[in-house]
Amino acid sequence: MQYQLQGLYGITDAELMPSTEVMLKKVEQSIKGGAKIIQYRDKSSDLQKRVEQASAVNHLCQNHKIPLLINDDAGLAAGIGAAGVHLGQSDGAIPEAREMLGEQAIIGVTCHDSLAFALQAAAEGADYIAFGAFFPSKTKPNATPAPLELLMQAKHEVNLPIVAIGGISVDNAAQIIDAGADMVAVIHALYAQNNIKATAQQFHQQFSNRI
Numbered sequence: 001m002q003y004q005l006q007g008l009y010g011i012t013d014a015e016l017m018p019s020t021e022v023m024l025k026k027v028e029q030s031i032k033g034g035a036k037i038i039q040y041r042d043k044s045s046d047l048q049k050r051v052e053q054a055s056a057v058n059h060l061c062q063n064h065k066i067p068l069l070i071n072d073d074a075g076l077a078a079g080i081g082a083a084g085v086h087l088g089q090s091d092g093a094i095p096e097a098r099e100m101l102g103e104q105a106i107i108g109v110t111c112h113d114s115l116a117f118a119l120q121a122a123a124e125g126a127d128y129i130a131f132g133a134f135f136p137s138k139t140k141p142n143a144t145p146a147p148l149e150l151l152m153q154a155k156h157e158v159n160l161p162i163v164a165i166g167g168i169s170v171d172n173a174a175q176i177i178d179a180g181a182d183m184v185a186v187i188h189a190l191y192a193q194n195n196i197k198a199t200a201q202q203f204h205q206q207f208s209n210r211i
């Protein structure tokens, strides 16, 4: 299936979603509010939990025709038939992930604050590039800071959809989108909210204003 790589990109979080049931409810609310891509991100080594949760979220996403990407783990993505994988700079090679997942899979790559990483990811066959953190992140306080101007520069120099991540909220998303981001990836400012659907709608609105 061809997916639209634009809009709100929700990323799951083990602390904000302490059970699979809570995870499914929160992710569904975000999709109903307009999230276009979901990532399953769990940094634990509990393989059984990871398989169970990733499979459950994958079913939910498939029902809504939304792609689920698995963070870090192309093997898990292949095992549960997810739409793709998100790879950091130390999470394995793009060609190997492509081999495991196939031509249709979405492979996203973390580029931190580096245009050189982005150009390399593009040359190796990535489907999107991700920069950040653009703002202080509650989820990942030590993430490399990235400047807003990088988005505009990448827009001109790399022919791939761009994800911005790190401390993005409904209050600062507009400047990120104006600077050239095609997607905003959000954890805390989405999934820690009481009304996740309404928050997702607010993010979605900021993209709709520009389409």
Ligand SMILES: Cc1ncc(COP(=O)(O)OP(=O)(O)O)c(N)n1
Residues within 6 Å of the ligand: 009, 039, 041, 071, 072, 086, 087, 088, 089, 090, 091, 108, 110, 130, 131, 163, 165, 185
């Ligand atoms: C969409 C998106 N962008 C960046 C990241 C960060 O990936 P990585 O640098 O590998 O860090 P971890 O998320 O694995 O801690 C991401 N997950 N998603």
Ligand SMILES: Cc1ncsc1CCOP(=O)(O)O
Residues within 6 Å of the ligand: 132, 133, 136, 137, 138, 139, 140, 143, 165, 166, 167, 168, 185, 186, 187, 188, 189
């Ligand atoms: C995984 C990751 N990589 C850079 S910042 C970040 C966390 C994003 O979470 P939040 O939206 O809560 O800042």
Ligand SMILES: [Mg+2]
Residues within 6 Å of the ligand: 071, 072, 086, 087, 088, 089, 091
């Ligand atoms: Mg990673």
